[in-house]
Amino acid sequence: MASKEEKKKVFKELEKHAKETFELRKELNSIDDKKESLFNEKNKVSGEIRKLIGTVKSSRAERDRLTKEVRELKEKRAKLSDEIKKKIGEAKKLNSEKDKVRKKQSIKADPYKLKKEIEEMESMIETEAMSFQKEQQLMVKIKEKRKQYDEIKKISGVFDTSHKINDEIDKLKKEADEAHRNIQLKAEKSQKLHEEMIEGSKKIDELKKHEDEWHVKIDEVKKRFNEVNEGLQVKLSEMAKAKTKVDETREDTRYERRSRDDYLLGEKVKAVQEKMRKGEKLTTDDLIVMSSSGIDNPEDDEDFGEEEEKKEAKAEKKEEANKAEEKKEEIKAEKEEKPAAEEGQQKQE
Template structure:
Protein backbone atom coordinates (compact mmCIF):
# COMPACT_ATOMS: atom_id res chain seq x y z
CA UNK A 1 0.00 0.00 0.00
CA UNK A 2 1.08 3.54 -0.70
CA UNK A 3 1.60 6.02 2.06
CA UNK A 4 0.06 9.48 1.91
CA UNK A 5 3.19 11.05 0.49
CA UNK A 6 3.34 8.53 -2.35
CA UNK A 7 -0.35 8.97 -3.06
CA UNK A 8 0.08 12.71 -3.15
CA UNK A 9 3.04 12.34 -5.52
CA UNK A 10 1.04 10.10 -7.88
CA UNK A 11 -1.87 12.51 -7.87
CA UNK A 12 0.51 15.36 -8.75
CA UNK A 13 1.90 13.22 -11.57
CA UNK A 14 -1.66 12.57 -12.76
CA UNK A 15 -2.51 16.25 -12.68
CA UNK A 16 0.69 17.18 -14.52
CA UNK A 17 0.14 14.46 -17.14
CA UNK A 18 -3.43 15.67 -17.76
CA UNK A 19 -2.23 19.25 -18.18
CA UNK A 20 0.49 18.16 -20.59
CA UNK A 21 -1.99 16.04 -22.58
CA UNK A 22 -4.44 18.94 -22.83
CA UNK A 23 -1.65 21.30 -23.88
CA UNK A 24 -0.44 18.86 -26.53
CA UNK A 25 -3.98 18.39 -27.84
CA UNK A 26 -4.37 22.16 -28.13
CA UNK A 27 -1.03 22.47 -29.96
CA UNK A 28 -1.90 19.52 -32.17
CA UNK A 29 -5.22 21.10 -33.15
CA UNK A 30 -3.54 24.42 -33.96
CA UNK A 31 -0.74 22.80 -35.98
CA UNK A 32 -3.25 20.64 -37.86
CA UNK A 33 -5.35 23.71 -38.71
CA UNK A 34 -2.29 25.58 -40.03
CA UNK A 35 -1.08 22.49 -41.89
CA UNK A 36 -4.44 22.03 -43.63
CA UNK A 37 -4.58 25.75 -44.41
CA UNK A 38 -1.24 25.51 -46.26
CA UNK A 39 -2.44 22.36 -48.00
CA UNK A 40 -5.58 24.14 -49.28
CA UNK A 41 -3.51 27.14 -50.34
CA UNK A 42 -1.12 24.89 -52.26
CA UNK A 43 -4.07 23.12 -53.93
CA UNK A 44 -5.58 26.49 -54.94
CA UNK A 45 -2.25 27.70 -56.39
CA UNK A 46 -1.72 24.38 -58.19
CA UNK A 47 -5.14 24.68 -59.83
CA UNK A 48 -4.40 28.27 -60.83
CA UNK A 49 -1.10 27.14 -62.38
CA UNK A 50 -2.91 24.33 -64.20
CA UNK A 51 -5.50 26.79 -65.59
CA UNK A 52 -2.82 29.24 -66.74
CA UNK A 53 -0.77 26.47 -68.38
CA UNK A 54 -3.91 25.35 -70.23
CA UNK A 55 -4.48 28.96 -71.35
CA UNK A 56 -0.86 29.28 -72.50
CA UNK A 57 -1.10 26.03 -74.47
CA UNK A 58 -4.32 27.19 -76.18
CA UNK A 59 -2.77 30.60 -76.86
CA UNK A 60 0.30 28.96 -78.42
CA UNK A 61 -1.93 26.91 -80.72
CA UNK A 62 -3.88 30.01 -81.77
CA UNK A 63 -0.68 32.02 -82.19
CA UNK A 64 0.89 29.28 -84.32
CA UNK A 65 -2.29 29.01 -86.40
CA UNK A 66 -2.26 32.78 -86.91
CA UNK A 67 1.43 32.67 -87.81
CA UNK A 68 0.65 30.05 -90.46
CA UNK A 69 -2.22 32.20 -91.73
CA UNK A 70 0.09 35.22 -91.85
CA UNK A 71 2.57 33.28 -94.00
CA UNK A 72 -0.21 32.01 -96.26
CA UNK A 73 -1.79 35.47 -96.58
CA UNK A 74 1.60 37.04 -97.28
CA UNK A 75 2.25 34.49 -100.03
CA UNK A 76 -1.15 35.21 -101.61
CA UNK A 77 -0.59 38.96 -101.34
CA UNK A 78 2.85 38.68 -102.96
CA UNK A 79 1.41 36.52 -105.75
CA UNK A 80 -1.31 39.11 -106.38
CA UNK A 81 1.19 41.97 -106.41
CA UNK A 82 3.28 40.02 -108.91
CA UNK A 83 0.21 39.44 -111.07
CA UNK A 84 -0.71 43.14 -110.84
CA UNK A 85 2.80 44.06 -111.97
CA UNK A 86 2.51 41.68 -114.94
CA UNK A 87 -0.92 43.04 -115.88
CA UNK A 88 0.41 46.61 -115.74
CA UNK A 89 3.13 45.64 -118.20
CA UNK A 90 0.47 44.19 -120.54
CA UNK A 91 -1.65 47.35 -120.30
CA UNK A 92 1.39 49.48 -120.97
CA UNK A 93 2.21 47.33 -124.01
CA UNK A 94 -1.28 47.50 -125.56
CA UNK A 95 -1.87 51.19 -124.80
CA UNK A 96 -1.74 53.22 -128.06
CA UNK A 97 1.42 55.23 -128.44
CA UNK A 98 1.52 58.25 -130.79
CA UNK A 99 4.06 57.68 -133.55
CA UNK A 100 3.68 61.03 -135.27
CA UNK A 101 1.64 64.20 -135.30
CA UNK A 102 -1.10 62.57 -137.39
CA UNK A 103 -1.61 59.75 -134.90
CA UNK A 104 -1.52 62.19 -132.04
CA UNK A 105 -4.62 63.81 -133.57
CA UNK A 106 -6.27 60.42 -134.29
CA UNK A 107 -10.05 60.63 -134.12
CA UNK A 108 -12.16 58.68 -131.70
CA UNK A 109 -13.19 55.49 -133.59
CA UNK A 110 -16.56 55.45 -131.84
CA UNK A 111 -17.30 59.02 -132.99
CA UNK A 112 -16.08 58.18 -136.50
CA UNK A 113 -18.33 55.10 -136.73
CA UNK A 114 -21.28 57.12 -135.52
CA UNK A 115 -20.63 59.76 -138.21
CA UNK A 116 -20.47 57.11 -140.97
CA UNK A 117 -23.75 55.53 -139.82
CA UNK A 118 -25.40 58.95 -139.74
CA UNK A 119 -24.28 59.81 -143.27
CA UNK A 120 -25.45 56.45 -144.63
CA UNK A 121 -28.83 56.96 -142.98
CA UNK A 122 -29.03 60.40 -144.51
CA UNK A 123 -28.51 59.01 -148.02
CA UNK A 124 -31.21 56.43 -147.45
CA UNK A 125 -33.79 58.72 -145.93
CA UNK A 126 -33.26 62.19 -147.35
CA UNK A 127 -33.92 63.27 -150.94
CA UNK A 128 -30.90 64.90 -152.57
CA UNK A 129 -29.31 65.53 -155.95
CA UNK A 130 -27.09 62.98 -157.61
CA UNK A 131 -24.05 65.22 -157.25
CA UNK A 132 -24.63 65.67 -153.52
CA UNK A 133 -25.20 61.95 -153.02
CA UNK A 134 -21.95 61.21 -154.88
CA UNK A 135 -20.10 63.72 -152.73
CA UNK A 136 -21.48 62.15 -149.54
CA UNK A 137 -20.64 58.65 -150.81
CA UNK A 138 -17.11 59.79 -151.53
CA UNK A 139 -16.81 61.23 -148.03
CA UNK A 140 -18.24 58.01 -146.54
CA UNK A 141 -15.65 56.01 -148.49
CA UNK A 142 -12.87 58.22 -147.15
CA UNK A 143 -14.22 57.95 -143.61
CA UNK A 144 -14.55 54.16 -143.88
CA UNK A 145 -10.97 53.90 -145.04
CA UNK A 146 -9.93 56.07 -142.14
CA UNK A 147 -12.11 53.97 -139.83
CA UNK A 148 -10.53 50.74 -141.10
CA UNK A 149 -7.11 52.20 -140.38
CA UNK A 150 -7.94 52.98 -136.78
CA UNK A 151 -10.61 50.39 -135.91
CA UNK A 152 -7.90 48.29 -134.23
CA UNK A 153 -7.82 51.05 -131.65
CA UNK A 154 -11.32 50.02 -130.54
CA UNK A 155 -10.06 46.56 -129.63
CA UNK A 156 -7.09 48.10 -127.87
CA UNK A 157 -9.39 50.36 -125.87
CA UNK A 158 -11.65 47.41 -124.98
CA UNK A 159 -8.60 45.41 -123.96
CA UNK A 160 -7.34 48.29 -121.83
CA UNK A 161 -10.73 48.73 -120.19
CA UNK A 162 -10.92 45.01 -119.47
CA UNK A 163 -7.41 44.95 -118.07
CA UNK A 164 -8.04 48.07 -115.97
CA UNK A 165 -11.15 46.44 -114.55
CA UNK A 166 -9.20 43.29 -113.81
CA UNK A 167 -6.40 45.35 -112.26
CA UNK A 168 -8.85 47.19 -110.01
CA UNK A 169 -10.28 43.87 -108.81
CA UNK A 170 -6.78 42.51 -108.20
CA UNK A 171 -5.80 45.66 -106.29
CA UNK A 172 -8.91 45.41 -104.10
CA UNK A 173 -8.13 41.78 -103.41
CA UNK A 174 -4.50 42.63 -102.66
CA UNK A 175 -5.60 45.41 -100.28
CA UNK A 176 -7.92 42.95 -98.53
CA UNK A 177 -5.08 40.46 -98.13
CA UNK A 178 -2.88 43.26 -96.81
CA UNK A 179 -5.48 44.28 -94.21
CA UNK A 180 -6.02 40.63 -93.24
CA UNK A 181 -2.27 40.26 -92.94
CA UNK A 182 -2.02 43.26 -90.61
CA UNK A 183 -4.93 42.01 -88.45
CA UNK A 184 -3.54 38.48 -88.25
CA UNK A 185 -0.08 39.78 -87.36
CA UNK A 186 -1.62 42.01 -84.66
CA UNK A 187 -3.62 39.13 -83.14
CA UNK A 188 -0.59 36.85 -83.29
CA UNK A 189 1.49 39.45 -81.45
CA UNK A 190 -1.25 39.87 -78.81
CA UNK A 191 -1.30 36.11 -78.19
CA UNK A 192 2.50 36.11 -77.99
CA UNK A 193 2.48 38.90 -75.40
CA UNK A 194 -0.21 37.09 -73.39
CA UNK A 195 1.91 33.93 -73.43
CA UNK A 196 4.93 35.84 -72.10
CA UNK A 197 2.83 37.53 -69.39
CA UNK A 198 1.17 34.30 -68.27
CA UNK A 199 4.52 32.47 -68.31
CA UNK A 200 5.90 35.07 -65.88
CA UNK A 201 2.81 34.69 -63.68
CA UNK A 202 3.23 30.89 -63.72
CA UNK A 203 6.86 31.23 -62.55
CA UNK A 204 5.74 33.44 -59.64
CA UNK A 205 2.93 31.02 -58.77
CA UNK A 206 5.36 28.08 -58.82
CA UNK A 207 7.46 29.86 -56.19
CA UNK A 208 4.36 30.42 -54.06
CA UNK A 209 3.32 26.81 -54.60
CA UNK A 210 6.74 25.62 -53.41
CA UNK A 211 6.53 27.87 -50.35
CA UNK A 212 3.05 26.52 -49.50
CA UNK A 213 4.25 22.93 -50.04
CA UNK A 214 7.34 23.43 -47.85
CA UNK A 215 5.27 24.95 -45.04
CA UNK A 216 2.72 22.17 -45.34
CA UNK A 217 5.49 19.56 -45.03
CA UNK A 218 6.96 21.37 -42.01
CA UNK A 219 3.50 21.44 -40.45
CA UNK A 220 3.05 17.76 -41.24
CA UNK A 221 6.35 16.86 -39.58
CA UNK A 222 5.47 18.97 -36.54
CA UNK A 223 2.02 17.35 -36.41
CA UNK A 224 3.56 13.84 -36.50
CA UNK A 225 6.06 14.75 -33.77
CA UNK A 226 3.36 16.27 -31.55
CA UNK A 227 1.07 13.31 -32.17
CA UNK A 228 3.82 10.88 -31.18
CA UNK A 229 4.55 12.95 -28.08
CA UNK A 230 0.83 12.96 -27.25
CA UNK A 231 0.74 9.16 -27.54
CA UNK A 232 3.65 8.92 -25.10
CA UNK A 233 1.96 11.30 -22.69
CA UNK A 234 -1.29 9.35 -22.92
CA UNK A 235 0.64 6.18 -22.10
CA UNK A 236 2.22 7.95 -19.12
CA UNK A 237 -1.22 9.16 -18.02
CA UNK A 238 -2.62 5.64 -18.29
CA UNK A 239 0.31 4.24 -16.32
CA UNK A 240 -0.31 6.73 -13.49
CA UNK A 241 -4.05 5.96 -13.49
CA UNK A 242 -3.34 2.21 -13.47
CA UNK A 243 -0.95 2.65 -10.55
CA UNK A 244 -3.56 4.60 -8.62
CA UNK A 245 -6.25 2.01 -9.35
CA UNK A 246 -3.99 -0.88 -8.34
CA UNK A 247 -3.43 0.83 -5.01
CA UNK A 248 -7.14 1.58 -4.70
CA UNK A 249 -6.57 5.29 -4.64
CA UNK A 250 -9.80 7.12 -5.48
CA UNK A 251 -8.70 10.32 -7.08
CA UNK A 252 -12.21 11.74 -7.08
CA UNK A 253 -12.57 11.17 -3.36
CA UNK A 254 -9.21 12.76 -2.67
CA UNK A 255 -10.16 15.73 -4.80
CA UNK A 256 -13.43 16.08 -2.92
CA UNK A 257 -11.61 15.88 0.40
CA UNK A 258 -9.16 18.49 -0.77
CA UNK A 259 -11.98 20.79 -1.89
CA UNK A 260 -13.79 20.22 1.40
CA UNK A 261 -10.66 21.07 3.32
CA UNK A 262 -10.15 24.23 1.31
CA UNK A 263 -13.79 25.19 1.78
CA UNK A 264 -13.49 24.63 5.52
CA UNK A 265 -10.43 26.86 5.71
CA UNK A 266 -12.08 29.59 3.65
CA UNK A 267 -15.25 29.38 5.77
CA UNK A 268 -13.13 29.90 8.84
CA UNK A 269 -11.59 33.00 7.24
CA UNK A 270 -15.04 34.40 6.41
CA UNK A 271 -16.23 33.82 10.00
CA UNK A 272 -13.22 35.73 11.22
CA UNK A 273 -14.17 38.63 8.94
CA UNK A 274 -17.72 38.54 10.30
CA UNK A 275 -16.45 38.65 13.87
CA UNK A 276 -14.29 41.60 13.03
CA UNK A 277 -17.28 43.17 11.22
CA UNK A 278 -15.36 43.46 7.98
CA UNK A 279 -17.12 43.88 4.62
CA UNK A 280 -17.82 40.57 2.87
CA UNK A 281 -17.16 40.04 -0.83
CA UNK A 282 -19.37 38.17 -3.26
CA UNK A 283 -16.95 35.26 -3.05
CA UNK A 284 -17.29 35.29 0.76
CA UNK A 285 -21.06 35.07 0.48
CA UNK A 286 -20.80 32.13 -1.96
CA UNK A 287 -18.43 30.33 0.45
CA UNK A 288 -20.87 30.81 3.32
CA UNK A 289 -23.70 29.49 1.16
CA UNK A 290 -21.67 26.42 0.10
CA UNK A 291 -20.71 25.60 3.68
CA UNK A 292 -24.32 25.25 4.78
Protein backbone atom coordinates in the same frame (compact mmCIF):
# COMPACT_ATOMS: atom_id res chain seq x y z
CA MET B 1 -0.14 -3.07 -0.17
CA ALA B 2 0.92 0.36 -1.37
CA SER B 3 1.42 3.09 1.20
CA LYS B 4 -0.60 6.28 1.24
CA GLU B 5 2.31 8.26 -0.22
CA GLU B 6 2.78 5.72 -2.99
CA LYS B 7 -0.90 5.95 -3.86
CA LYS B 8 -0.69 9.74 -4.00
CA LYS B 9 2.33 9.48 -6.27
CA VAL B 10 0.42 7.19 -8.67
CA PHE B 11 -2.52 9.60 -8.88
CA LYS B 12 -0.23 12.62 -9.32
CA GLU B 13 1.60 10.84 -12.12
CA LEU B 14 -1.69 10.19 -13.94
CA GLU B 15 -2.74 13.81 -13.42
CA LYS B 16 0.62 14.98 -14.79
CA HIS B 17 0.30 12.78 -17.91
CA ALA B 18 -3.30 13.91 -18.44
CA LYS B 19 -2.29 17.58 -18.26
CA GLU B 20 0.62 17.07 -20.66
CA THR B 21 -1.64 15.11 -23.02
CA PHE B 22 -4.17 17.95 -22.98
CA GLU B 23 -1.46 20.49 -23.82
CA LEU B 24 -0.13 18.31 -26.65
CA ARG B 25 -3.63 17.88 -28.09
CA LYS B 26 -4.16 21.62 -27.86
CA GLU B 27 -0.87 22.29 -29.65
CA LEU B 28 -1.68 19.63 -32.26
CA ASN B 29 -5.04 21.26 -32.99
CA SER B 30 -3.36 24.65 -33.27
CA ILE B 31 -0.78 23.26 -35.71
CA ASP B 32 -3.54 21.57 -37.70
CA ASP B 33 -5.43 24.87 -37.96
CA LYS B 34 -2.26 26.61 -39.09
CA LYS B 35 -1.60 23.88 -41.64
CA GLU B 36 -5.15 24.24 -42.97
CA SER B 37 -4.69 28.00 -43.25
CA LEU B 38 -1.42 27.55 -45.14
CA PHE B 39 -3.07 25.06 -47.49
CA ASN B 40 -5.83 27.56 -48.23
CA GLU B 41 -3.29 30.28 -49.03
CA LYS B 42 -1.28 27.89 -51.19
CA ASN B 43 -4.42 26.75 -53.00
CA LYS B 44 -5.29 30.37 -53.81
CA VAL B 45 -1.90 30.80 -55.48
CA SER B 46 -2.25 27.44 -57.24
CA GLY B 47 -5.68 28.52 -58.49
CA GLU B 48 -4.25 31.75 -59.90
CA ILE B 49 -1.48 29.76 -61.58
CA ARG B 50 -3.97 27.36 -63.18
CA LYS B 51 -6.08 30.28 -64.36
CA LEU B 52 -3.08 32.06 -65.87
CA ILE B 53 -1.87 28.85 -67.51
CA GLY B 54 -5.29 28.48 -69.12
CA THR B 55 -5.16 32.09 -70.33
CA VAL B 56 -1.63 31.67 -71.70
CA LYS B 57 -2.60 28.46 -73.49
CA SER B 58 -5.62 30.18 -74.99
CA SER B 59 -3.48 33.16 -76.06
CA ARG B 60 -0.87 30.86 -77.56
CA ALA B 61 -3.50 28.95 -79.53
CA GLU B 62 -5.05 32.20 -80.81
CA ARG B 63 -1.63 33.64 -81.61
CA ASP B 64 -0.64 30.51 -83.51
CA ARG B 65 -3.91 30.63 -85.44
CA LEU B 66 -3.35 34.28 -86.37
CA THR B 67 0.28 33.61 -87.26
CA LYS B 68 -0.83 30.85 -89.58
CA GLU B 69 -3.42 33.13 -91.18
CA VAL B 70 -0.79 35.88 -91.61
CA ARG B 71 1.53 33.40 -93.27
CA GLU B 72 -1.24 32.26 -95.60
CA LEU B 73 -2.19 35.87 -96.38
CA LYS B 74 1.42 36.73 -97.15
CA GLU B 75 1.58 33.79 -99.52
CA LYS B 76 -1.64 34.97 -101.12
CA ARG B 77 -0.33 38.54 -101.38
CA ALA B 78 2.88 37.28 -102.96
CA LYS B 79 0.89 35.32 -105.54
CA LEU B 80 -1.28 38.36 -106.22
CA SER B 81 1.82 40.51 -106.65
CA ASP B 82 3.24 38.03 -109.12
CA GLU B 83 -0.07 37.96 -110.97
CA ILE B 84 -0.24 41.77 -111.01
CA LYS B 85 3.28 41.99 -112.39
CA LYS B 86 2.39 39.48 -115.06
CA LYS B 87 -0.80 41.35 -115.98
CA ILE B 88 1.03 44.68 -116.04
CA GLY B 89 3.50 43.17 -118.48
CA GLU B 90 0.63 41.99 -120.67
CA ALA B 91 -1.03 45.42 -120.40
CA LYS B 92 2.16 47.14 -121.55
CA LYS B 93 2.33 44.91 -124.61
CA LEU B 94 -1.34 45.57 -125.39
CA ASN B 95 -0.86 49.33 -124.98
CA SER B 96 1.96 49.14 -127.48
CA GLU B 97 -0.26 47.22 -129.91
CA LYS B 98 -3.11 49.63 -129.23
CA ASP B 99 -0.91 52.60 -130.16
CA LYS B 100 0.13 50.88 -133.37
CA VAL B 101 -3.52 50.25 -134.29
CA ARG B 102 -4.46 53.85 -133.58
CA LYS B 103 -1.72 55.16 -135.79
CA LYS B 104 -2.47 52.70 -138.53
CA GLN B 105 -6.26 53.22 -138.48
CA SER B 106 -6.18 56.87 -137.43
CA ILE B 107 -8.26 56.07 -134.35
CA LYS B 108 -8.29 58.85 -131.86
CA ALA B 109 -11.10 57.77 -129.56
CA ASP B 110 -10.82 55.04 -126.98
CA PRO B 111 -13.56 52.42 -127.52
CA TYR B 112 -13.74 51.79 -123.78
CA LYS B 113 -14.42 55.45 -123.12
CA LEU B 114 -16.94 55.58 -125.97
CA LYS B 115 -18.82 52.66 -124.51
CA LYS B 116 -18.86 54.27 -121.09
CA GLU B 117 -20.15 57.57 -122.54
CA ILE B 118 -22.91 55.73 -124.41
CA GLU B 119 -24.00 53.95 -121.22
CA GLU B 120 -24.04 57.21 -119.25
CA MET B 121 -26.21 59.01 -121.88
CA GLU B 122 -28.64 56.09 -122.06
CA SER B 123 -28.92 56.18 -118.28
CA MET B 124 -29.68 59.91 -118.39
CA ILE B 125 -32.55 59.36 -120.85
CA GLU B 126 -34.01 56.63 -118.64
CA THR B 127 -33.66 58.34 -115.29
CA GLU B 128 -33.74 62.11 -115.85
CA ALA B 129 -36.72 64.26 -116.76
CA MET B 130 -35.82 66.33 -119.85
CA SER B 131 -37.46 68.07 -122.75
CA PHE B 132 -38.23 66.22 -125.93
CA GLN B 133 -35.73 68.35 -127.81
CA LYS B 134 -32.90 67.56 -125.42
CA GLU B 135 -33.77 63.88 -125.49
CA GLN B 136 -33.60 63.93 -129.30
CA GLN B 137 -30.22 65.60 -129.17
CA LEU B 138 -28.89 62.91 -126.79
CA MET B 139 -30.28 60.20 -129.03
CA VAL B 140 -28.38 61.67 -131.96
CA LYS B 141 -25.14 61.76 -129.95
CA ILE B 142 -25.66 58.18 -128.78
CA LYS B 143 -26.22 57.09 -132.36
CA GLU B 144 -23.05 58.82 -133.56
CA LYS B 145 -20.92 57.42 -130.74
CA ARG B 146 -22.33 53.92 -131.16
CA LYS B 147 -21.52 54.06 -134.86
CA GLN B 148 -18.02 55.22 -134.04
CA TYR B 149 -17.69 52.50 -131.39
CA ASP B 150 -18.88 49.77 -133.78
CA GLU B 151 -16.40 50.88 -136.42
CA ILE B 152 -13.50 50.83 -133.96
CA LYS B 153 -14.60 47.45 -132.62
CA LYS B 154 -14.60 46.00 -136.12
CA ILE B 155 -11.06 47.16 -136.71
CA SER B 156 -9.47 45.55 -133.62
CA GLY B 157 -10.32 43.84 -130.31
CA VAL B 158 -7.05 44.99 -128.77
CA PHE B 159 -8.79 47.83 -126.95
CA ASP B 160 -11.26 45.49 -125.21
CA THR B 161 -8.49 43.13 -124.27
CA SER B 162 -6.45 46.01 -122.90
CA HIS B 163 -9.32 47.32 -120.79
CA LYS B 164 -10.14 43.80 -119.60
CA ILE B 165 -6.58 43.29 -118.41
CA ASN B 166 -6.61 46.70 -116.73
CA ASP B 167 -9.81 45.71 -114.91
CA GLU B 168 -8.16 42.48 -113.83
CA ILE B 169 -5.13 44.41 -112.60
CA ASP B 170 -7.37 46.75 -110.58
CA LYS B 171 -9.19 43.77 -109.09
CA LEU B 172 -5.94 42.02 -108.22
CA LYS B 173 -4.59 45.20 -106.63
CA LYS B 174 -7.72 45.49 -104.50
CA GLU B 175 -7.31 41.87 -103.35
CA ALA B 176 -3.63 42.50 -102.64
CA ASP B 177 -4.45 45.64 -100.66
CA GLU B 178 -7.14 43.77 -98.70
CA ALA B 179 -4.69 40.96 -97.97
CA HIS B 180 -2.11 43.52 -96.84
CA ARG B 181 -4.61 45.19 -94.48
CA ASN B 182 -5.61 41.82 -93.03
CA ILE B 183 -1.95 40.93 -92.59
CA GLN B 184 -1.35 44.11 -90.64
CA LEU B 185 -4.45 43.67 -88.46
CA LYS B 186 -3.82 40.02 -87.71
CA ALA B 187 -0.09 40.54 -87.19
CA GLU B 188 -0.83 43.37 -84.75
CA LYS B 189 -3.33 41.23 -82.86
CA SER B 190 -0.93 38.28 -82.89
CA GLN B 191 1.84 40.47 -81.49
CA LYS B 192 -0.45 41.74 -78.75
CA LEU B 193 -1.39 38.19 -77.80
CA HIS B 194 2.27 37.21 -77.81
CA GLU B 195 3.11 40.06 -75.42
CA GLU B 196 0.19 39.10 -73.16
CA MET B 197 1.42 35.51 -73.24
CA ILE B 198 4.95 36.58 -72.24
CA GLU B 199 3.57 38.73 -69.43
CA GLY B 200 1.35 35.87 -68.25
CA SER B 201 4.32 33.48 -68.26
CA LYS B 202 6.30 35.91 -66.10
CA LYS B 203 3.43 36.13 -63.61
CA ILE B 204 3.20 32.33 -63.55
CA ASP B 205 6.91 32.08 -62.72
CA GLU B 206 6.51 34.60 -59.90
CA LEU B 207 3.45 32.82 -58.52
CA LYS B 208 5.25 29.47 -58.68
CA LYS B 209 7.98 30.94 -56.49
CA HIS B 210 5.32 31.98 -53.97
CA GLU B 211 3.75 28.53 -54.27
CA ASP B 212 7.13 26.94 -53.48
CA GLU B 213 7.43 29.20 -50.43
CA TRP B 214 4.02 28.02 -49.22
CA HIS B 215 5.14 24.41 -49.80
CA VAL B 216 8.20 24.99 -47.60
CA LYS B 217 6.05 26.50 -44.84
CA ILE B 218 3.56 23.64 -45.09
CA ASP B 219 6.36 21.06 -44.92
CA GLU B 220 7.72 22.74 -41.78
CA VAL B 221 4.28 22.70 -40.16
CA LYS B 222 3.77 19.06 -41.21
CA LYS B 223 7.11 18.15 -39.66
CA ARG B 224 6.16 19.89 -36.42
CA PHE B 225 2.74 18.22 -36.53
CA ASN B 226 4.35 14.78 -36.84
CA GLU B 227 6.77 15.55 -34.00
CA VAL B 228 3.98 16.67 -31.68
CA ASN B 229 1.79 13.75 -32.74
CA GLU B 230 4.59 11.29 -31.98
CA GLY B 231 5.03 12.94 -28.59
CA LEU B 232 1.29 12.68 -28.02
CA GLN B 233 1.29 8.96 -28.85
CA VAL B 234 4.14 8.39 -26.39
CA LYS B 235 2.33 10.42 -23.76
CA LEU B 236 -0.93 8.53 -24.37
CA SER B 237 0.96 5.27 -23.87
CA GLU B 238 2.48 6.58 -20.63
CA MET B 239 -0.92 7.81 -19.48
CA ALA B 240 -2.45 4.40 -20.23
CA LYS B 241 0.21 2.76 -18.06
CA ALA B 242 -0.37 5.32 -15.32
CA LYS B 243 -4.12 4.71 -15.53
CA THR B 244 -3.50 0.98 -15.17
CA LYS B 245 -1.52 1.69 -12.01
CA VAL B 246 -4.32 3.93 -10.74
CA ASP B 247 -6.87 1.21 -11.45
CA GLU B 248 -4.71 -1.30 -9.61
CA THR B 249 -4.31 1.12 -6.70
CA ARG B 250 -8.04 1.69 -6.59
CA GLU B 251 -8.62 -2.06 -6.62
CA ASP B 252 -6.14 -2.46 -3.76
CA THR B 253 -7.92 0.28 -1.87
CA ARG B 254 -11.26 -1.39 -2.45
CA TYR B 255 -9.78 -4.71 -1.31
CA GLU B 256 -8.41 -3.09 1.85
CA ARG B 257 -11.75 -1.47 2.51
CA ARG B 258 -13.57 -4.76 1.99
CA SER B 259 -11.11 -6.55 4.28
CA ARG B 260 -11.53 -3.89 6.94
CA ASP B 261 -15.29 -4.00 6.60
CA ASP B 262 -15.23 -7.80 6.80
CA TYR B 263 -13.08 -7.61 9.93
CA LEU B 264 -15.36 -5.06 11.59
CA LEU B 265 -18.39 -7.10 10.63
CA GLY B 266 -16.72 -10.17 12.10
CA GLU B 267 -16.12 -8.34 15.35
CA LYS B 268 -19.70 -7.16 15.44
CA VAL B 269 -20.87 -10.70 14.71
CA LYS B 270 -18.81 -11.97 17.64
CA ALA B 271 -20.36 -9.33 19.88
CA VAL B 272 -23.85 -10.30 18.75
CA GLN B 273 -23.08 -13.97 19.25
CA GLU B 274 -21.83 -13.15 22.74
CA LYS B 275 -25.10 -11.38 23.46
CA MET B 276 -26.97 -14.35 22.10
CA ARG B 277 -24.94 -16.69 24.28
CA LYS B 278 -25.69 -14.62 27.35
CA GLY B 279 -29.31 -14.30 26.38
CA GLU B 280 -29.20 -10.52 26.17
CA LYS B 281 -31.74 -8.62 24.13
CA LEU B 282 -30.59 -7.76 20.59
CA THR B 283 -30.83 -4.21 19.21
CA THR B 284 -31.86 -3.13 15.71
CA ASP B 285 -28.20 -2.68 14.82
CA ASP B 286 -27.52 -6.21 16.06
CA LEU B 287 -30.26 -7.55 13.82
CA ILE B 288 -28.76 -5.64 10.86
CA VAL B 289 -25.38 -7.23 11.62
CA MET B 290 -27.03 -10.66 11.76
CA SER B 291 -28.73 -10.03 8.41
CA SER B 292 -25.48 -8.86 6.83
CA SER B 293 -23.55 -11.88 8.12
CA GLY B 294 -26.27 -14.44 7.34
CA ILE B 295 -26.97 -15.38 11.03
CA ASP B 296 -30.58 -16.41 11.71
CA ASN B 297 -32.67 -14.36 14.12
CA PRO B 298 -32.74 -16.31 17.41
CA GLU B 299 -36.20 -15.02 18.23
CA ASP B 300 -37.50 -16.81 15.14
CA ASP B 301 -35.81 -20.09 16.11
CA GLU B 302 -37.88 -22.41 18.40
CA ASP B 303 -34.78 -24.31 19.55
CA PHE B 304 -32.87 -21.19 20.43
CA GLY B 305 -32.95 -21.80 24.23
CA GLU B 306 -31.96 -25.44 24.00
CA GLU B 307 -29.15 -24.63 21.62
CA GLU B 308 -27.86 -21.95 23.94
CA GLU B 309 -27.80 -24.35 26.89
CA LYS B 310 -25.79 -26.83 24.88
CA LYS B 311 -23.34 -24.12 23.91
CA GLU B 312 -22.95 -23.02 27.53
CA ALA B 313 -22.35 -26.59 28.74
CA LYS B 314 -19.82 -27.16 26.03
CA ALA B 315 -18.07 -23.93 26.90
CA GLU B 316 -17.91 -24.88 30.61
CA LYS B 317 -16.39 -28.27 29.81
CA LYS B 318 -13.84 -26.64 27.57
CA GLU B 319 -12.96 -24.17 30.30
CA GLU B 320 -12.46 -26.99 32.88
CA ALA B 321 -10.27 -28.87 30.45
CA ASN B 322 -8.18 -25.77 29.89
CA LYS B 323 -7.71 -25.31 33.63
CA ALA B 324 -6.59 -28.95 34.06
CA GLU B 325 -4.12 -28.55 31.24
CA GLU B 326 -2.73 -25.38 32.78
CA LYS B 327 -2.24 -27.23 36.14
CA LYS B 328 -0.25 -29.97 34.44
CA GLU B 329 1.98 -27.43 32.79
CA GLU B 330 2.69 -25.73 36.13
CA ILE B 331 3.71 -29.03 37.80
CA LYS B 332 5.98 -29.93 34.92
CA ALA B 333 7.66 -26.55 35.03
CA GLU B 334 8.36 -26.89 38.78
CA LYS B 335 10.04 -30.28 38.29
CA GLU B 336 12.30 -28.88 35.58
CA GLU B 337 13.30 -25.81 37.61
CA LYS B 338 14.37 -27.78 40.78
CA PRO B 339 17.39 -29.74 39.33
CA ALA B 340 18.58 -26.60 37.56
CA ALA B 341 18.58 -24.67 40.84
CA GLU B 342 20.56 -27.41 42.66
CA GLU B 343 23.16 -27.52 39.89
CA GLY B 344 23.67 -23.78 40.13
CA GLN B 345 24.20 -23.95 43.90
CA GLN B 346 26.89 -26.63 43.53
CA LYS B 347 28.82 -24.48 41.08
CA GLN B 348 28.82 -21.59 43.54
CA GLU B 349 30.26 -23.77 46.31
